[in-house]
Amino acid sequence: MTRPLSNDLRERVVAAAAAGESCRSVAQRFGVAVSSVVKWSQRRRATGSVAPAKMGGYRKPTLEAHKDFIVERIEQTPHLTLHGLKDELLARGVKVSHNAVWLFLRREGLRFKKNAVRA
Known part of the structure; x- marks a missing residue:
């Protein structure tokens, strides 16, 4: 599994989208997927942060x-x-x-x- 992209990049992407630029153009400019722009923007609105959620973890058998x-x-x-x-x-x-x-x-x-x- 790959690691999440940096919070700095996430912040810049969400800021550009919030400034009125389309998700497609933001995604192309920063080299990320359109779905990432949408999901990060939704995460910012829901939680106030663009930080990724916890990945992986231990599951008891x-x-x-x-x-x-x-x-x-x-x-x-x-x-x-x-x-x-x-x-x-x-x-x-x-x-x-x-x-x-x-x-x-x-x-x-x-x-x-x-x-x-x-x-």
């Missing part, structure tokens, strides 16, 4: 609260598939993707093989 259930199901049913585990979680009211289940298992070091001989 959705399945962390269900770790005990997942471990128990893997121990009880070694032939359980990722899709099967996802369906069992859905039955408990936890809507997650196949990939979310896989990433959780990998992050927690939980591995299971359908054929234990090949492990």
Whole structure:
């Protein structure tokens, strides 16, 4: 992900647009997208600042609260598939993707093989 453009540039763009210049000409003059001129102007009107909002952040894993259930199901049913585990979680009211289940298992070091001989 790229970093946001400088506040100085944002301020100059919004000032030019507020002075009556069209968004298209401001965008062309400063080398930014027309949508950026519009969004920065809207942000200035709404918040009084053109500073960018926070980017990224930490998201707590959705399945962390269900770790005990997942471990128990893997121990009880070694032939359980990722899709099967996802369906069992859905039955408990936890809507997650196949990939979310896989990433959780990998992050927690939980591995299971359908054929234990090949492990």
